[in-house]
Amino acid sequence: MDQIDYRRVREYVEENLGRGRTGAQIGFFIANLALFVTFALVSWLVFMRQGSATDSQMGAAIMLTLGWFGGLIFHGASLLFNTRMAERQLRDSLTLRGIQREMSRLGISQADLLQAARTYGEEKPKRSGEMRLAEDGEFEMVEEDQPQKRSETRR
Numbered sequence: 001m002d003q004i005d006y007r008r009v010r011e012y013v014e015e016n017l018g019r020g021r022t023g024a025q026i027g028f029f030i031a032n033l034a035l036f037v038t039f040a041l042v043s044w045l046v047f048m049r050q051g052s053a054t055d056s057q058m059g060a061a062i063m064l065t066l067g068w069f070g071g072l073i074f075h076g077a078s079l080l081f082n083t084r085m086a087e088r089q090l091r092d093s094l095t096l097r098g099i100q101r102e103m104s105r106l107g108i109s110q111a112d113l114l115q116a117a118r119t120y121g122e123e124k125p126k127r128s129g130e131m132r133l134a135e136d137g138e139f140e141m142v143e144e145d146q147p148q149k150r151s152e153t154r155r
Contacts, residue, residue, distance in 0.1 A: 022082060029075050036068045 047061045080086060103113065130142045 022079075025079055025082065029072075029079055032075055033072060036072055040065050040068065 043061045043064050047057055050057070081090075103110070131139045132142050134140045
């Protein structure tokens with residue numbers, strides 16, 4: 001009997017857990033939006049039907065509408081921040097912040113890091129020439145003055 005691949009099981013759980021969580025959040029947002037529209041319409045219809053509504057009633061209708069709308073905006077923003085793209089951007093930002101903290105802890109400035117990157121690029125040797133498989137099974141550089149069969153050499 002084959003062994004259970006627990007890594008694949010974990011990947012499946014993580015993938016579907018995220019999907020299920022996102023689906024539930026979208027469902028709650030839609031329910032929140034439907035309730036907002038319903039209660040806002042009802043409150044404004046009640047306010048409009050009463051010809052002699054007081055300022056406090058109008059203030060209550062405005063407060064209900066604006067407050068709930070603000071809540072919907074924050075609820076929608078939380079949905080946007082829960083996407084993979086937002087998570088990737090946050091992960092990149094935190095990685096950069098972590099690297100900057102380590103650089104400051106070690107006393108490395110950004111100018112030093114850029115200079116090191118430039119000199120590394122200049123000093124890095126480029127591969128040139130052809131390689132062949134030696135008798136011991138290792139690759140070795142082919143000297144230009146040694147003629148080799150084309151079938152033995154590799155680029």
